[in-house]
Amino acid sequence: MTDPLDVITQSFREPGLVPGYEISSILGSGGQGIVFKAKKTAIGRTYAIKFLRPPDHVNPTTWRNSELGNLAALADMRHPNLVAIEDRGETKSIPYLVLEYAGDQSLKTLMTQRRLGLKDGLRWLRQTADAVQYLHDHGVLHLDVKPSNIYVLDGRAKLGDFGLVRLQSHSGAVDLSLAFGTPEYVAPEVVSLHRASPVSDVFGLGRTLDDLLIAAAVTDDRQPASWLMELATESTAMEPTQRPSLIAFRKRLAAPGGIRKVAFRSLRPEPRSSGAKGSPRFRSLRG
Known part of the structure; x- marks a missing residue:
């Protein structure tokens, strides 16, 4: 074709x-x-x-x-x-x-190169959440929030790639009959109902937080080798909240319980209320 x-x-x-x-x-x-x-x-x-x-x-x-x-x-x-x-x-x-032009350094690049520490990652994720909230406040959904679309330029996170942006309706939701983003970062309601709302972007933020926690574990040499082996052999299709190694890491992570709470709430598999505003909860994240 x-x-x-x-x-x-x-x-x-x-x-x-x-x-x-x-x-x-x-x-x-x-x-x-x-x-x-x-x-x-x-x-x-x-x-x-x-x-x-x-x-x-x-x-x-x-x-x-x-x-x-x-x-x-x-x-x-x-x-x-x-x-x-x-x-x-x-x-x-x-x-x-x-x-x-934001260069070629994204959160995904830093994760792949094992150069992303938890403290910097959480700071950049908070900044990304601010950008997402700004879009929502102006009636726009991004719908493709993921590590490869979050660039790091001069020490600051910048959310880019606006190829899937959609305008919200008065109800706060939008029909998606044409296309949606990278499968593992797409919210359940988008896949099952072809409808998106502000919390659909929050799901992308939650997935990114999930990736960040894994990257921090891989970067941290103090993590036990058995945990890394368990992570490598798990099915990536499994819901993050059901992945035992990730749950174990969150328990080991020397970070406020709020990080775990944000990750779990953002990735709940059931469709969330279309009127909710979830981005602000990311602003409390601290490494």
Whole structure:
């Protein structure tokens, strides 16, 4: 099957593809789109440009108009823990978003490289929760909160990748009939009901906290080898609240009980109230 973004990847060095920018290379791609590194010719500053991938079996015009509306809602968003949005537009019938270039250091990168300590991780997660709450306060759901979308720039967390953002309805919920994010970070109500609300983003924060606790255990040489072996052999499909090794680690973790409480409450498998605001609870986390 032909990728709708082939028209972009085959012509990204074409002058004027995105007016005012010179695209140089591909930074990455995924199910929701492809990201390029670019320079704003007027000032020579580096940016990231994300082109959104149209979903299969959807009217292209309907999808494009919907996405352009979602991107317009982000145009004036400014928060110290959000990747800054410079511009938006459409080229070759593909919507795009011009973003602050946040580099290549994300929470996922730090976890993979075993360089993420608990204290820094919790601080960056609190900052991410502040950004999520800011979006919610402005009627926007992110719907793709996960470690690879949380960048660390100049010692500060910045939530990026706005390819799945949706505007909330008056009820606080939104129908998701087209696509949703990375499976392990998607809330149960999104999967089963195709409906999302602010607490759906809280689930992504909870999963990220879960990953952070595991990363802290792997980084900490004081953790017993038997625990690490148990973690490595468990099914990753199991609900985190049911994983015995993770429960054991939380008990061993020399941290306030509030961390365990936040993780468990955020990852409850049953659908949560669509009107709840859960992001503030992350602000109390301390390492």
